[in-house]
Amino acid sequence: MRIDPRIHARRLNVARFATLSLLLGAGVVLGAEPTEWLERMNKALTTRNYVGVFTHVRGTRAETLRIIHRVRGRDVSERLLSLDGSGREFVREGDELTCYLPDKRTVLVERRAPDSALLPAMPTLGDGSELVYEIRGGERERLLGRKTRVVALHPRDEFRYGYRLWIDEETSMPLKTQLCDKSGAVIEQILFSSIDLPERIPDSMFKPLVDASNYRWLRAERQLTATNAPPALWEAMRLPPGFRMTTRSQQAMPGSKEPVAHLVFTDGVASVSVFVEPRKPDSKPTEGPTQVGSSSAFSTVVDDHQVTAIGEVPPNTVQFIAEQVKSTSKSSGQMGIAPPRRNK
């Protein structure tokens, strides 16, 4: 008699989950509640007003940046600016993301796709995140003269990065963040030197430092060419452990006349986007890995489409996902337009 390996794996998962729940339960009893601290931190980062200065360290390079974050009802504004060298800034207001590049005397304006006019599906802890991350810590540590809780999200496999966070007890803001690989080696880190949490942040705080009126302004084209054949549906046949699809939409991209299929996968902490666009007949396909800061990308060609997976995960994860992307329709012309799909 043979045991179906899938059933076996499922049983194993159930067993693991049960063990974990016990362990986590025990943790809460003992007074260490790292998961709760993570939830508080995510809430603080997304719902509070704050103005902070931090240093971003990657390898031997360090750069100081300021972040300004404001939530007013449903309106979220955010400004991220480099205080060193380039003086670059990102300003996000509502659906519009404006990128000022004084060193290039250029402004890029990106608009969120109309499909995702609502708040985008954020990765949320839970739903099995514990199966792929070991969440531990919660002990007190003094940092910058403040009481913090140290929480580590340690990846259980090679498909994701880990985080070590120093979360301020009073405000739940992460005063220090380290991105680590499976072995615990730090890839990059963010260290705040100051954070204010003002009740109100005036609009003037979201004005860029530079006078950009003489800059060249570039906006992404958002009009798509109407196509008779509705686009095919795409999905990943298999995913690395813990990942699930949260969003599927079509969106316009600068430099591409045709709509680009955009799929989003998350394990509750990290997320990966897959972009699928029809391959241009005479262009060489992009294939293989690319690194953009701490984000990894992997490109491949499937059914004459250019497929690119990108996310803040190790290179093997984007490769795994990209290579699993398939069109689910036999004939792409027969399928309906994929509505933006959002799972909880």
Added chain:
Amino acid sequence: MNEERQNERDSQLSAMFDGELSAAECELLARRLTRDDGLRAQWSRYALIGAALRAERGVKLDDNVARRVQAAISQEATYGDSSSTEVAGSTRANTAAVAKPASRWMQFARPAAGASIAAGVAAVSILWLRTQGTDPALVAMGVDETAAPQPESIVLQPEPVDTQITLAASPPQAGSVLKGEPDYSTPAPSPQASFAPPARFANYVVAHSEYSGPLARRMALLGIVGSDGQADVEAPAEVDATTATAAPGAATDAH
């Protein structure tokens, strides 16, 4: 037909930015830039979005190629407009690699700009290509980028707007461009991740960031915002000077 041609041009342009076109093909594409407003506008978008990413890397540019192409383009320009011959001549070509006020460069994207301006655009494109083609090992060793001005600051003198060229000549047929190019070369596959990300990855990073968690998103955007490197050392004095001398009309592109 038109659509087809457009696609073909788009893909060539994108291939150029991804370092997948041979030098000879680049020259041809560069010549087309002198005639095609749409292509030129798209070029600037690719270049600038890509710039946001690539600036984090030290790059070494190949001046010889730039000069060679510049010369080729200058000749091309004379067919269209004799008045531009002088400015697009060899003297200018030799100084093409000198950093100049970037605001003037903005004018390149104006519809129907002068041929010599377009020639400058083409030369800059080639420099971009060379940026892509740089040996990663050299870059990793931090090979001198001070000797290699950043492409986006390389500018020819702006032309009066009235040197418009209305070349009705249609671009070469799709496919014909590639014929007779013996040295079209397939880029060698790299065992490592490519060092300088292609332009299209910038768009992907930004689009993806909308769906990242609060922590991860910040990390992703830092990959773009952070100057993160020496490549931003670029003739600061000259850049500063442009604020005062911004070309009239440059602001019409704003908003």
